[in-house]
Amino acid sequence: MKPRDLRFYHAMYQFLMFAMNLALVANNIGLMWVAIELATLTTVVMVGIYRTNAALEAAWKYFILGSVGIALALFGTILVYLAAEERLGQGITAMAWDHLVPRSGSFDPALLNLSFVFLLLGYGTKVGLAPVHAWLPDAHAEGPTPISAVLSGLLLNVALFALLRFKLIMAGNARVLSPGPMMVTMGLVSLVFAGFMIFRRRDIKRMFAYSSIEHMGIITLAFGLGGPLASFAGLLHMTMHSLTKSAIFFGVGYVSQLEGTQRIEDIRGLTQSQPLLGWLLVIAVAAIAGLPPFGIFTSEFLLVTSTFARLPWLAVLLGLGLIIAFSALALRLHGLAFGETGKRHALSPWRLAPMVVHLALVATAGIYLPGTVITWFRNVARLLG
Template identity: 55%
Template sequence: MLALAFLLATPLAGGLVLALVGHRDNARDVNVAFSLGTFISACALTAQIVESGPMLVWDREFYIDALNVFLVALTAFVGLTTAIFSRPYMRVERDHGKMTPPRMRLYHSMYQLFSFTMLLALTTNNMGIIWVAMEAATLTTVLLVSVYRTAASLEAAWKYFILCGVGIAQALFGTVLLYMAAEKVIGPEGGALLWTNLDAVKGQLDPNIITLAFAFLFIGYGTKVGLVPVHNWLPDAHAEGPTPVSAVLSGLLLNVALYAILRCKVLTDGALGSPLAGRLMMGFGLLSVVAAVFFLIRQKDVKRMFAYSSIEHMGMMTFAFGMGGPIANYAGLLHMTVHSLIKSAIFFAVGHAAQKAGTQVMENIRGLIKVSPTVAWGLMLGSLAILGMPPFGVFASEFLIVTTAMREQPWATPFLLIALGLAFASVFSRVQPMVFGETNVKPLAHPPALVPVFVHLALGLMLGLYIPPYLNAWYVQAAAMLGN
């Protein structure tokens, strides 16, 4: 319980402290210190759950189990490495005049509060609090996306706010319907929105109400996942916000939204006794994979291109979880992990490359290998990893997803293979000249923070070659919890 208290209190306190001192030169170090404290708390909580099993605390309002504890650790880890990356990155942005002291204070404080909202959504047992946390995450990221105060960033933030606001309203209505179904079974005073209570009585819930509730919850949280056709906010938010924000959006927020859908799917499967929820997830997941690839081909902005790549990969995860079963769920969880690590590493490298070139347009970023070999190799290896080249972990997870689809959903296999092939050809053909072409780019005034890039890539490589026993045990347990 103490580890959980520190896990939630540290980023919350960090947001309050940085709201006061976030404009100072040492605020970057304070931001890293609070993120480190959050990560240490996450590690302590993970060790406690691995040793003692699931935990219900604080009047059953918080529940930690195999499904969410390693997502908590992943969220805290990527939050820490992104904070380390942002130290020199935001310093360069300040030197270029993009960040003023008030904007730096807003950035640092909202970064910590964003971490708090994601960890709250992951650890709470209350479906209503999950909704509140997701809404708070929307508000904090709207401020982060608009922090440059340019016309394009304000437009992107406004689009993000409107689309995700509409989506989260759908999720609220779905939560109300879920409560309506549960109250008839549990009673008004029995914690009708506590997930553990709902899971215990899911077979008694009214299937008609639950069907309608899942439809609204899936649309609402699916907007935050970035599923097609409610994905329009995501490319703009990635392209116009600071690169650290792009990293945590792709690497963390999308995972948390998908986690909320998975909690709802478990209840829906138990209430209906039919694969309706899974089929809905498979359909929208496959649509997202295919549509994102064709959008990706047309992009000229490097961050928008990798934003559409995030939509593609979230579609892959949604499709895998929709298929269900131990192998597909295992593959979805593995893909969730490696995508967070690799995609955030790519955005780190892309951020430094764009700062060197002074633009995000790919045609104007050339020859990084001659200017900064470490940035160049980080971008190239990250791109190969996210495109599913062996022996990186993305290859292992995509191989499991595709082979499971061949056996259980053969009709979908050609769409997956064609989409993956087109994505590989499109992204690699754009990244290759960025790394190896002719250049007139000048070195940066401050050395980039490249340790997070290669730490993430090393972890992604390790998960393709060897999955540690404790992590494998988590995947197996969490896959079993998600059911068929």
């Protein structure tokens, strides 16, 4: 890449950070939409930065599908405004989230129902939920690895956060359709579908992209299920998945640089060729697959138990999805990390420090969560209902 491209890339990265922070703090649902659109556009440019055929195709696909999703979300936002405008009066208050939530009980239920369908499909595209996920694997696989990490670790969560805000508005109205079953269905379909897809991937980044779809499915299912325990599990899972997935893409970035390929079958014996990186990757994949003592195990365990207590059949399906994804990852990891290889790669251990820190946090959270974090999550979970 030319220095100009690099400068452009870093500038866009800062724009992306700005847009995502704006989406998180914006009180106005219109402004939040603008922020998420800005985040989409900046990532589109970054995904296409290598200008290979595959990168261009991925960026174009991401741009078209992301725009369509974002257009649906805007239509949903307009419908929410129309519903609110009847009760809150015209102008900015009818778009302010802190005015919408307490008063949503008096909104027209039919309009809210329709708006949520648009919002679920629209923001759901950005979350990467199963029927509308098609952009996600390409964008992850063909873009620069840091962008894969940022997409999985941040952007998907920001989009889900937007969806949750509207779920809160729906929750305040007793006469609307419950958003829970819709979210549970999409989450479950994503989980099972992505689990099967992981088996068939031959590209390492694409495989972890499907793993992100799987985990976003789990989180959406948890929030769709609702209740203090499931929402708590959802929040914890969101945090743990972000930390673990960033660590994984950090490692995968080095792997693809050192090996010069992203093809899984060409990469063998990482624990021999670069022991520290190889073992860290093994640990990270164990964490993302949901093995104890890592935080993802805790959140998945909480989710499965709370599902079992309420909807046993759903818990069976959820467990099945988790097992499929686990076995797929274990199978692929075996080829990647073990086996004989003549290659030896030099890599300064200090460069792996961020990966160690991320994984240490995930491991710590699996064993001990500080009281303040628990109270914080619990408060948010109570809010989410």
